[in-house]
Amino acid sequence: MVASKTIYETHLKSGSWKLDYDEIEQLSTGKHSKKKLPGSKPSMKSGSDKEAAGISGDASKSSGSQSKSMPTSNGQATYAKIGYYRGTMVAIKDVTKEHINVSRNVLKEFFTIRDLLHENVNPFIGACIEPPNIAIIWQYCHKGSIVDIIENDDVKLDNSFKLSMIADIARGMEYLHKSILHSHGNLKSTNCLVDNRWTVKITDYGLQSFLMGMGQKEEEDENYMFLRKQWTAPEILRENFPSPKGTQKGDVYSFAIITYEVCGRQPAFNFDNMVPRDAVNRVRNGEAKPFRPPLPDDEFVDISPKIKGLICNCWSENTEVRPTFTSIRKTLRDITGGDIIIIDMILSMMEKYSNNLEEIVDERTQQLNEEKLKTDKLLYRMLPA
Numbered sequence: 001m002v003a004s005k006t007i008y009e010t011h012l013k014s015g016s017w018k019l020d021y022d023e024i025e026q027l028s029t030g031k032h033s034k035k036k037l038p039g040s041k042p043s044m045k046s047g048s049d050k051e052a053a054g055i056s057g058d059a060s061k062s063s064g065s066q067s068k069s070m071p072t073s074n075g076q077a078t079y080a081k082i083g084y085y086r087g088t089m090v091a092i093k094d095v096t097k098e099h100i101n102v103s104r105n106v107l108k109e110f111f112t113i114r115d116l117l118h119e120n121v122n123p124f125i126g127a128c129i130e131p132p133n134i135a136i137i138w139q140y141c142h143k144g145s146i147v148d149i150i151e152n153d154d155v156k157l158d159n160s161f162k163l164s165m166i167a168d169i170a171r172g173m174e175y176l177h178k179s180i181l182h183s184h185g186n187l188k189s190t191n192c193l194v195d196n197r198w199t200v201k202i203t204d205y206g207l208q209s210f211l212m213g214m215g216q217k218e219e220e221d222e223n224y225m226f227l228r229k230q231w232t233a234p235e236i237l238r239e240n241f242p243s244p245k246g247t248q249k250g251d252v253y254s255f256a257i258i259t260y261e262v263c264g265r266q267p268a269f270n271f272d273n274m275v276p277r278d279a280v281n282r283v284r285n286g287e288a289k290p291f292r293p294p295l296p297d298d299e300f301v302d303i304s305p306k307i308k309g310l311i312c313n314c315w316s317e318n319t320e321v322r323p324t325f326t327s328i329r330k331t332l333r334d335i336t337g338g339d340i341i342i343i344d345m346i347l348s349m350m351e352k353y354s355n356n357l358e359e360i361v362d363e364r365t366q367q368l369n370e371e372k373l374k375t376d377k378l379l380y381r382m383l384p385a
């Protein structure tokens, strides 16, 4: 018992999470672009949305303006500063703090999240704590966040694809809820990243003590501050000093908003006719019919009426009605008839596509042979006997 406590203490103080900023080979010298949240308008940030996102097709354009966005390759979306750390591509999240007090709580946080390992949870690589380079380093996900995916018209998203993204988020969240972290506290679509294999990975979890007292980011005007609260549950909005760790029920509410964004392929709230502050206040005020994003039949029934039911339960005003992620996963499995793994789905789509191509090639070859026969016959008739 004493021995294991000593091992724990030694491990805690070993600082294996501490990274040397100079060891990170940055791929861009520019400061990362102003971020884009769903529903934010071009006027809220510099540059056009696509330019900032570095979304496919615009990659070549964006690579010319490093101060606005990261250079991209293969049309991959990037907002964060990126670099290489010991051969791993990493996303560098700058922390606007002048110095870091590495308290026991902060050490425990690093120690805990370094140990989290799950297919749908983005690995934490480490942190840089020497001023002025204070930053959190996460593994880099090449395809950006699910917002980049749903806003990119070039990406065709069928229903199974949407459901598999949602199922990935539920899997990652179930793992986090069952882990020592217990909750995420800042679940939103920009914190659901997509890797090269189209697997969704949850990021930005578990560093509340480290980030405590972080200064306001430069891009945060009032609109931005309220935009960030689109995923926050009403009961948390009502608290004067909500815990940054959030709650499990609050995470489920955030999941409902993300599911809405993915299924409807649109931001949760329409900020063309309402400012973010009003939307957030209406959710917080708890109106007789609680204010939520509209659920028109056409976008959602197409997927499954059960998804609509799931969303309604997950964002229910009554927290008791909100299911756990284990139960959400069960509902999703009932809808899809089992777990869908995106990469398997892509492989089966490719197989179908190549089978279809073979059929087309056979058909065209037959047509070509028939035409050739006709030409031969014609030539034969035209030639002198």
Ligand SMILES: Nc1nc2c(ncn2[C@@H]2O[C@H](COP(=O)(O)OP(=O)(O)OP(=O)(O)O)[C@@H](O)[C@H]2O)c(=O)[nH]1
Binding pocket: 035, 036, 077, 078, 079, 080, 090, 091, 093, 138, 139, 140, 141, 142, 143, 144, 145, 186, 190, 191, 193, 203, 204, 228
């Ligand atoms: N392509 C790509 N984008 C990333 C990655 N990590 C973060 N981002 C994006 O970078 C942007 C900035 O991320 P953060 O600085 O964590 O900010 P945020 O998640 O929007 O907000 P907070 O976490 O609340 O500060 C977000 O739009 C993320 O989606 C990554 O690994 N790859």
